[in-house]
Amino acid sequence: xxxxxxxxxxxxxxxxxxxxxxxxxxxxxxxxxxxxxxxxxxxxxxxxxxxxxxxxxxxxxxxxxxxxxxxxxxxxxxxxxxxxxxxxxxxxxxxx
Numbered sequence: 001x002x003x004x005x006x007x008x009x010x011x012x013x014x015x016x017x018x019x020x021x022x023x024x025x026x027x028x029x030x031x032x033x034x035x036x037x038x039x040x041x042x043x044x045x046x047x048x049x050x051x052x053x054x055x056x057x058x059x060x061x062x063x064x065x066x067x068x069x070x071x072x073x074x075x076x077x078x079x080x081x082x083x084x085x086x087x088x089x090x091x092x093x094x095x096x
Contacts, residue, residue, distance in 0.1 A: 002054065003067065003068040004017045004068065005067070005069075005072060006071055007071050007072075008031050008032040008035055010032075010074075013035075015054075017056065018056050019054070020053070020056070021033045023052065025047055025050065026047070026049050027044075029047065030072070040076070040081075040085070041089045042089075043084065043085045045076045045077075045081045048088050048096055049096060050092075050093025
């Protein structure tokens, strides 16, 4: 079950369960689409993987399976991320 984390890890933008702007990696690291495209260039700063749009949980399922609400706010340290980004930015996520 997806956690549906409530904010972008980098900029802390709210990403409610019905957000169309939430992007996740395979480990559910959660970022907004703007950070993924303009800053991270589809490279997860935590695992090096790529991102996909987070699915929206149907409203009737939110009562039964609510989001965990685990807010993770740790802005990307661009200095340490630079090497990981350079290594992966031009490689398709399945080939990383």
